[in-house]
Amino acid sequence: MYDKQRILSEISKTKIVPVIKIDDVADTRPLLRALSAGGINIAEITYRTACAPDAISLALKEFPQMIIGAGTVINLVQAEQAAALGAHFIVSPGFDESIAGFCNSKGIIYFGGCVTPTEIMKAVSMGQEIIKFFPSESFGGLKTIKALAAPFPQIKFMPTGGINKDNIREYLSCNKIIACGGSWMVKDELIKSGDFAAVTRLTAEALLEVNR
Numbered sequence: 001m002y003d004k005q006r007i008l009s010e011i012s013k014t015k016i017v018p019v020i021k022i023d024d025v026a027d028t029r030p031l032l033r034a035l036s037a038g039g040i041n042i043a044e045i046t047y048r049t050a051c052a053p054d055a056i057s058l059a060l061k062e063f064p065q066m067i068i069g070a071g072t073v074i075n076l077v078q079a080e081q082a083a084a085l086g087a088h089f090i091v092s093p094g095f096d097e098s099i100a101g102f103c104n105s106k107g108i109i110y111f112g113g114c115v116t117p118t119e120i121m122k123a124v125s126m127g128q129e130i131i132k133f134f135p136s137e138s139f140g141g142l143k144t145i146k147a148l149a150a151p152f153p154q155i156k157f158m159p160t161g162g163i164n165k166d167n168i169r170e171y172l173s174c175n176k177i178i179a180c181g182g183s184w185m186v187k188d189e190l191i192k193s194g195d196f197a198a199v200t201r202l203t204a205e206a207l208l209e210v211n212r
Contacts, residue, residue, distance in 0.1 A: 004109060007067055007088050008130075008178075011042060011158075015172055015210045017181045018203070019044045019071055019160060022055040027191050032063050034196035035186070038203025044091055044181065046071035047078050053085060060086045069109075076102060083108055091181075093134055095119050100126045111158055115139045120152050130156045130178055137162025142171055149176040165202075165209050172210055182206075 011017060018035055020043055022028055028045075035043060043066060045056050052070070059068045069089035070082035076098045079090055083106055090103055095112035103110035104127060113132040114120045123131050133145055136159035140147075145157050159171055160181030171180050185202035189195075 002088070002107065004107060007109060010067055011089075011179050014040055014042055014207075015179045016040060016168070016206055017042050017044050017069070017158065017160075017179050018186050019046060019181045019183045020186050021046050021048045021183075021188060021191075022051060023049050023188075023192070025051040025054045025058060027194075028055045028058050029062065030194070030196045031186065031191060031199065032059055032066060034199035035203055036063070036066065038185070038200040039207045040185075040203050041066045042069075043067075044069045044071040044089075047074070047082075048072050053081055056082065056087055057085050073099060075099075079103065091132055093132070095123050095128075095131070097122070097126065100128065115144075117148065117151065120148060120155060124152065124155065129154065130158060132181070133157045133159040134181075135161030136171075137167075141167075142174060145171075145176060146174060149174075165206055168206070168210055169212075 056070055067088045070087040071091040073079050073090050073092050079099045079102050082090055089109035091111045093113045095114050100110055111132040112123055113134045114123050156178045157176055158179050163180045163182045164184045168180050171177055185206050190198050
């Protein structure tokens, strides 16, 4: 059963959402095992590759203990497909009204990307309470988030883009941030080289950093 509050609670508690690009669906199993072994049971599998739907489907079937989201969802067709697969949440780099409306109608969590007051106002008008702030570092990072939070006290942020082990604690010091998206523990070269032990190590180190 889809439990929206449990999903949001787990994301908020973990504080990190690994953003994953899978080029070969065969990498899904060892990659998610590595993340879970490192202590993170959340994964945002992005629609940046052709095998993304298969990877999401496999993840949901074989890793029931994990929260699996669909990322880089840029149109309604992808959103509908991700929802049909059973994705626990949907993320877009920008804010799309058709995706937001669809997710609202299905009761699915949607993190639409916003970086301006105008975009946030549109998101608020559609009932959004948490937005993705992307690409965070390119748009002023924490300083901009704090400035935007002032006129929108009801909004929480999930910044992504340029966040790593060196700056994540600074971001999380802001109570307007529910979690940070990042890919430094699941870099392409680690996945392609099959260095899943490094994924586990970097994941564990990331959790230690945010919780120290």
